[in-house]
Amino acid sequence: MRTAAAQPPPHPIPAPAAADDAPPPSSRTPRSAAAVLVIACAAQFMVVLDVSIVNVALPAMRAELHLSAAGQQWIVNAYALAFAGLLLLGGRAADLVGTKRAFLTGLAAFTVASLAGGLAEGGALLIAARAVQGLGGAILAPATLTLIMTTFTEPAARTRAMGAWSAVMAAGGAAGAVVGGVLTEYAGWRWVLFVNVPIGVALLAAALVYVPRVTAREGGLRRLDLPGAVTVTGGLTALVYGIISSETHGWGEAAVWAPLASAAVLLAAFLVIEAKVAHPLVPLGILRRRTLAVANLVVLGMGAATFSMWFVLSLYFQQILGQSAVKAGLCFLPGSIAIIVGAQVATRVITRTGPRPLLVTGMALSTVGFVWLSRLSADGSFASDVVVPFTLATFGAGLAMMPATVAATSGTDRSQAGLASGLVNTSRQVGGAIGLALLATVASHTTAARLAAHDDMRVALTDGYGRALLIAAVFTACAALGALALPGRNRTERS
Known part of the structure; x- marks a missing residue:
């Protein structure tokens, strides 16, 4: 994890391909630029925090919701898989459909999913909420970086802004376990999710006022590789499900080999899609x-x-x-x-x-x-x-x-x-x-x-x-x- 201005964040995310959706520098006052920086940093802190905040709360979650050992793993993995599988798509969305729209969409999904997870009365709903959190985070995280890159165009100002953003990233990763422990001990495990709700609502209100509205690129939605995102995320989820199922079933049972076979088919389909679509999520040539x-x-x-x-x-x-x-x-x-x-x-x-x-x-x-x-x-x-x-x-x-x-x-x-x-x-x-x-x-x-x-x-x-x-x-x-x-x-x- 890194705090210096010139350092990449501890969890690098797709940078914006261009800054052509930024408003002209003359349209931004120091006050509005500072507000955008605070909004972007606070949102990124929330996303990073949720990678680790649930770990200490897992025993309490398992006891109250009567989760199995596999269910306990899925509380962590549902977020990680959705975030990982859709992160590159989220990075493209911020560039193609407009930063403000991507930011608000990701933040709203993350906030609503946090509320649903905190209210969950069963393991299935909690796991589903964590997956939607991961989806929201995959859209939101790249948008926070895009906001900074397009708001701060002067090199010295951008360096200071990136330093603040990176410091917040480090703080979020370091604080997750401690914050999760305090909330679980004194407020209950549900508050490791509820804590995002007031923050998310406040950020939504602030973003509506301070984040500049820009015109999305023409045809942007058509350039999003949704089939690629669906197949890679589905394939990874099936792979993890098959591995976890082996805890209670033999490797020769359908409960194990069926999801593993599905994973192979979906991941193969992902490779075919990436080789054929005009705007692939992952251009395969880069992997050479x-x-x-x-x-x-x-x-x-x-x-x-x-x-x-x-x-x-x-x-x-x-x-x-x-x-x-x-x-x-x-x-x-x-x-x-x-x-x-x-x-x-x-x-x-x-x-x-x-x-x-x-x-x-x-x-x-x-x-x-x-x-x-x-x-x-x-x-x-x-x-x-x-x-x-x-x-x-x-x-x-x-x-x-x-x-x-x-x-x-x-x-x-x-x-x-x-x-x-x-x-x-x-x-x-x-x-x-x-x-x-x-x-x-x-x-x-x-x-x-x-x-x-x-x-x-x-x-x-x-x-x-x-x-x-x-x-x-x-x-x-x-x-x-x-x-x-x-x-x-x-x-x-x-x-």
Whole structure:
């Protein structure tokens, strides 16, 4: 995560292809420009916050709504899959149908879905609401960046605005677990969703007044690749569903192989669509670039490991160590700080080293941290079992985060830079969703085996968490090895 003005955000999103829908600079007063910046930053904070705010609330959600272990995963994955699968479409929407329209649409969907989720009386409605939140976030997040890029056209002003936007991004990611813990403990888990409603309503009212209305590009809606977005999102959802179903069904049962087969068909259809449509969501030719392809594979592994770590540790803190939601949230602070520190270190040395050494080192450090974390004990403590390896793993992730984006966008034509950075974020979210489904399934099978051997429940759960974290180490080790395939510093720009 990054706070300096010239740094990319911790979750890069598609940048606007052009600033031709911006109002003339003379039409913007300093006051109205400042209002647009506040609106954009507040909306982005809300989107980033919701990636992690539910983690600490998961045990409370499961208990009140009688969710299964798979249902608990879907609370996280429904948001991640919808956000990842539709993010690139959202980036195109902000450019093609008008920034204000995209911003208001995404914000309204996000706010209404938050209200519906907070009111949910069953797991299915809560999961559906989280998916709509992800849809809203996929439209809203690119629009916030577009607002800044088109409002602040003078280089120094744009640099300051981007610095504020990036700082808010970092704060949202770091605050999620803590805010979720406080709300769950003192107001109830529903408030991790309700908290978005007054913020969303206030932002909608402010955006109607301060965000300039612009004319959408002619034919913009026709240029949106809706079939591509539907097939890739459906394919990823079916893939994750099939993996999660293996917790309770054998791999040869229809409940597992049918969604996996559907995933293969839908993802194949996505590739065919992208090869044939006039305005594809992902021009397949861009994936021939070595640096972009390798960077996305590295980020896929990174996302699979880190998403699962936050999920597993939130359960370990509350179910095994017996911590309250507030204490569990505070336990995540060292990791949040370590990510920020790692990103700052990467910022200061990348011009001298290039992205490859930082990616390899970061993923190697995360691997050591995950292997260490896999030795969790049912009789352990945060101080003795978690804090050091957790900090090491998250510092490594922070060290690798920005270099992955740099590697993906190096040598890319300016017109495709937003697409390249958006692909990195999509890979991170997709990797997180698939990794969480896979590692939670591994943890569930391990726990069931330990219980069958008559182990204590706490010991069985801890063994399951440890096995999942060991597989996470495999992901980051593969990411470190994959990063070696990137060209060296002197060749990166030409790749």
